[in-house]
Amino acid sequence: MTQINAEEIKRISDKNMDLFYDYLRLESVSAQGRQINQTAKAVQALIENIGGESEVLELKGAHPVVYGFFEAGQAGDSDKTLLFYDHYDVQPEDPLDEWNTEPFEPTIKDGILYARGVSDNKANFMARINAIEAYKNTEEGLPVNVKFFVEGEEEIGSPHVNDYLKAYSNLFAADVCIWESGSKDSKERLGISAGIKGIAYYEARVTSADIDMHSSLAAIADNSAWRLVQALASMRNAKNEITVDGFYDMMTAPTELEKNVLAEMPFDPNASKQTYGLKHPLITDQLPYSPEEALVFYPTLTISGLLSGYTGPGAKTILPRQAMAKIDVRLVPGYEPDKVTELLRQHLDKHGFEDVELNLITSVMPFRTNLEDPFVKTVIDSAKQVYGEDKVVLEPNSAGTGPMYGFGKYLNVPILGSGTEWEKSGAHAPNENIRLADFYQGVEHMVVLLDSYKHS
Amino acid sequence: MTQINAEEIKRISDKNMDLFYDYLRLESVSAQGRQINQTAKAVQALIENIGGESEVLELKGAHPVVYGFFEAGQAGDSDKTLLFYDHYDVQPEDPLDEWNTEPFEPTIKDGILYARGVSDNKANFMARINAIEAYKNTEEGLPVNVKFFVEGEEEIGSPHVNDYLKAYSNLFAADVCIWESGSKDSKERLGISAGIKGIAYYEARVTSADIDMHSSLAAIADNSAWRLVQALASMRNAKNEITVDGFYDMMTAPTELEKNVLAEMPFDPNASKQTYGLKHPLITDQLPYSPEEALVFYPTLTISGLLSGYTGPGAKTILPRQAMAKIDVRLVPGYEPDKVTELLRQHLDKHGFEDVELNLITSVMPFRTNLEDPFVKTVIDSAKQVYGEDKVVLEPNSAGTGPMYGFGKYLNVPILGSGTEWEKSGAHAPNENIRLADFYQGVEHMVVLLDSYKHS
Numbered sequence: 023m024t025q026i027n028a029e030e031i032k033r034i035s036d037k038n039m040d041l042f043y044d045y046l047r048l049e050s051v052s053a054q055g056r057q058i059n060q061t062a063k064a065v066q067a068l069i070e071n072i073g074g075e076s077e078v079l080e081l082k083g084a085h086p087v088v089y090g091f092f093e094a095g096q097a098g099d100s101d102k103t104l105l106f107y108d109h110y111d112v113q114p115e116d117p118l119d120e121w122n123t124e125p126f127e128p129t130i131k132d133g134i135l136y137a138r139g140v141s142d143n144k145a146n147f148m149a150r151i152n153a154i155e156a157y158k159n160t161e162e163g164l165p166v167n168v169k170f171f172v173e174g175e176e177e178i179g180s181p182h183v184n185d186y187l188k189a190y191s192n193l194f195a196a197d198v199c200i201w202e203s204g205s206k207d208s209k210e211r212l213g214i215s216a217g218i219k220g221i222a223y224y225e226a227r228v229t230s231a232d233i234d235m236h237s238s239l240a241a242i243a244d245n246s247a248w249r250l251v252q253a254l255a256s257m258r259n260a261k262n263e264i265t266v267d268g269f270y271d272m273m274t275a276p277t278e279l280e281k282n283v284l285a286e287m288p289f290d291p292n293a294s295k296q297t298y299g300l301k302h303p304l305i306t307d308q309l310p311y312s313p314e315e316a317l318v319f320y321p322t323l324t325i326s327g328l329l330s331g332y333t334g335p336g337a338k339t340i341l342p343r344q345a346m347a348k349i350d351v352r353l354v355p356g357y358e359p360d361k362v363t364e365l366l367r368q369h370l371d372k373h374g375f376e377d378v379e380l381n382l383i384t385s386v387m388p389f390r391t392n393l394e395d396p397f398v399k400t401v402i403d404s405a406k407q408v409y410g411e412d413k414v415v416l417e418p419n420s421a422g423t424g425p426m427y428g429f430g431k432y433l434n435v436p437i438l439g440s441g442t443e444w445e446k447s448g449a450h451a452p453n454e455n456i457r458l459a460d461f462y463q464g465v466e467h468m469v470v471l472l473d474s475y476k477h478s
Numbered sequence: 479m480t481q482i483n484a485e486e487i488k489r490i491s492d493k494n495m496d497l498f499y500d501y502l503r504l505e506s507v508s509a510q511g512r513q514i515n516q517t518a519k520a521v522q523a524l525i526e527n528i529g530g531e532s533e534v535l536e537l538k539g540a541h542p543v544v545y546g547f548f549e550a551g552q553a554g555d556s557d558k559t560l561l562f563y564d565h566y567d568v569q570p571e572d573p574l575d576e577w578n579t580e581p582f583e584p585t586i587k588d589g590i591l592y593a594r595g596v597s598d599n600k601a602n603f604m605a606r607i608n609a610i611e612a613y614k615n616t617e618e619g620l621p622v623n624v625k626f627f628v629e630g631e632e633e634i635g636s637p638h639v640n641d642y643l644k645a646y647s648n649l650f651a652a653d654v655c656i657w658e659s660g661s662k663d664s665k666e667r668l669g670i671s672a673g674i675k676g677i678a679y680y681e682a683r684v685t686s687a688d689i690d691m692h693s694s695l696a697a698i699a700d701n702s703a704w705r706l707v708q709a710l711a712s713m714r715n716a717k718n719e720i721t722v723d724g725f726y727d728m729m730t731a732p733t734e735l736e737k738n739v740l741a742e743m744p745f746d747p748n749a750s751k752q753t754y755g756l757k758h759p760l761i762t763d764q765l766p767y768s769p770e771e772a773l774v775f776y777p778t779l780t781i782s783g784l785l786s787g788y789t790g791p792g793a794k795t796i797l798p799r800q801a802m803a804k805i806d807v808r809l810v811p812g813y814e815p816d817k818v819t820e821l822l823r824q825h826l827d828k829h830g831f832e833d834v835e836l837n838l839i840t841s842v843m844p845f846r847t848n849l850e851d852p853f854v855k856t857v858i859d860s861a862k863q864v865y866g867e868d869k870v871v872l873e874p875n876s877a878g879t880g881p882m883y884g885f886g887k888y889l890n891v892p893i894l895g896s897g898t899e900w901e902k903s904g905a906h907a908p909n910e911n912i913r914l915a916d917f918y919q920g921v922e923h924m925v926v927l928l929d930s931y932k933h934s
Contacts, residue, residue: 113851231754237778238878239750240807244756247784254711258704293726321520327789327798330784332783336840337839377758
């Protein structure tokens with residue numbers, strides 16, 4: 023057990039608050055390319071400021087990745103290296119008029135710190151910096167080697183993470199990895215994810231004519247909107263099962279351990295219904311698996327957008343020349359975007375929809391840590407020490423997507439998340455925030471985890 | 479046979495060209511309420527200018543309708559009254575940058591007169607005025623009584639035509655009616671329609687949540703876009719048959735005469751394919767009736783618009799809270815909009831789509847003149863005199879829609895169209911035009927028709 027107590031953690035965190043505020047003030051909006059290089063240098067300075075080595079790495083056409091390194095202390099275990107994944111970029115701050123404070127002027131009200139990017143993901147990076155600094159004042163020093171991979175394109179889909187990992191696999195070599203985030207639910211339980219779903223996102227398009235026609239011609243001319251609607255409808259049945267041949271065959275069956283972990287995940291279907299005001303029953307009411315299984319183990323096929331013809335008020339009597347759909351497919355282990363594309367294309371062709379163009383816009387591979395890996399227990403046990411025995415929930419993977427795959431492929435590390443968010447953090451939304459108490463606790467978890475990992 | 483020759487028709491038409499130009503200069507865009515009252519007064523003046531009686535009628539909340547009356551001459555048949563239907567309103571002129579001339583400054587180039595509204599429908603009104611004036615200089619005078627119904631809301635769906643007809647059914651009482659338009663096809667044949675299709679235009683909407691959600695929740699939450707797509711797809715099969723129970727049962731079976739008339743309608747499927755650049759085979763290739771039958775005798779069910787979720791460039795991973803479709807149903811005799819609404823609603827409910835809202839936005843009843851009516855032969859024969867024996871094509875009704883129904887209901891008249899348009903007139907489009915030669919011929923047809931009607 024580490025000798026660093028909660029008082030010391032608060033002291034260091036408070037001492038570094040000015041540095042944290044300066045970091046939050048940087049408008050590192052990756053989608054708009056704002057203050058990107060400046061923020062990468064600020065990350066480097068935060069690392070070097072507490073005695074770390076750091077380098078700003080650059081690949082052509084990509085935002086920089088910041089490398090950081092801290093060597094284990096005299097009494098530490100220098101054979102073990104833990105890698106932190108974070109990102110210094112943030113979402114755009116709009117809509118501005120829905121903010122109660124200035125997005126890039128960190129403001130504390132009633133124990134809550136508001137700022138764009140504070141929950142996603144600047145506070146987590148800062149918590150890790152604070153935890154490392156806490157060890158500097160101890161006799162033993164840092165328990166294990168620590169590296170950082172801090173990217174600047176997470177909010178735009180991490181298009182170059184794998185390029186960086188491939189180019190710098192030796193530099194980032196590590197044994198285990200702690201991911202950017204982790205959030206407390208409505209019952210104050212910290213969720214720890216051991217993976218993510220992948221994604222294959224498509225634009226589907228049908229063109230039926232060179233120009234929009236008068237709709238009286240619908241008596242004889244085919245209609246792009248009808249073609250697209252019929253093609254889409256052929257891919258999912260009324261019970262919400264995906265009807266693309268071979269689609270479910272790609273699933274890697276969950277292990278017994280994964281099933282057991284899932285069985286212990288708390289799930290309240292009413293929470294989503296209330297939060298989002300759902301008007302329909304959950305689709306899993308008609309599916310042969312539970313909502314928890316759906317969120318963790320099953321792929322999805324979602325229409326994220328539809329556009330064709332006239333969409334304004336009132337009536338316009340046209341036969342639209344073109345129709346478009348955005349299709350979001352979430353992938354679980356066993357799925358590869360290219361294979362999904364192939365199956366969707368085969369399905370469309372087989373059902374007579376050769377005229378439906380299908381273009382893969384973006385894709386991310388799924389990733390799930392082997393839950394047998396001892397690091398899983400290390401992370402969970404250390405979290406329970408900090409948050410409480412019944413206040414930590416492991417999930418085999420989250421329902422969302424992130425760039426984990428390359429870390430597994432190029433660094434071969436188990437990956438688990440831990441973070442300082444809560445259910446009302448509002449990542450990507452106005453009034454993004456964290457609770458200060460969660461921040462201190464997040465620092466503490468990192469302190470305990472580094473020590474636990476040394477002794478594991 | 480009238481004694482008015484082509485030379486006299488040209489002389490009068492040319493004499494009135496300044497008046498015609500002034501009429502074309504009026505920016506009577508009904509959708510924008512521009513110069514509406516001013517144009518109604520101009521119509522009244524054009525009628526009074528050649529000795530007609532006229533009145534500008536007004537109903538609350540409606541654009542005015544201009545009434546006109548010319549009494550049969552001494553040698554005329556004062557027991558017969560022919561009503562002309564025209565409209566003085568025009569479509570908006572945008573996109574302005576696609577015009578080669580000023581839309582409201584009539585311009586002649588190479589025998590073609592360009593102006594917004596010239597083909598739809600100001601030239602036809604002017605041709606009728608010129609034809610009446612031509613009779614003023616004859617000994618016999620006007621062959622029959624002539625009335626005008628000139629409305630100002632045709633381009634916004636004629637929402638008050640039936641109100642005016644109901645309120646002024648005595649004033650507009652007539653025996654026969656000539657409709658606003660008629661166009662020459664690519665082989666210089668004038669099309670004469672004896673009816674129109676009706677329309678029932680809907681907005682369908684599904685709401686699945688109060689807010690857009692992250693698409694990772696698609697694992698458990700239903701999706702408005704999927705619901706709408708599945709509901710729409712249930713209404714039409716892969717062969718493009720409408721699968722709504724009872725939908726085709728409403729059709730009034732075409733008479734033998736209607737079938738015979740249809741059999742003589744020339745139809746070139748390649749013309750539409752080329753004009754619009756169709757990418758698919760005609761849908762009638764898979765239907766048990768011909769393209770001509772589809773255009774004239776069959777109803778349609780068209781998706782005119784689709785909107786849901788994210789429709790911009792690239793990817794946005796959302797689960798859309800709402801999805802909307804515009805649905806355009808064209809009606810043939812036997813169909814009533816309210817009955818169509820009832821069948822569509824029943825269909826949705828029966829297939830489990832109670833969650834799909836369906837709102838009727840606008841509707842027009844179908845109308846088809848009884849082809850046995852002797853006026854049909856009068857109009858066709860008089861047209862053949864002017865255009866040539868093999869240059870006139872009768873169609874039982876057009877594939878498009880117009881406000882004929884009220885004229886049939888309140889005035890009980892047979893209705894046929896004749897006009898001065900050609901295949902490149904571009905009604906509603908930039909560079910709207912007519913050929914001057916067609917205009918003189920249109921005047922001539924009206925001259926011959928009035929005389930033929932007297933003697934019929």
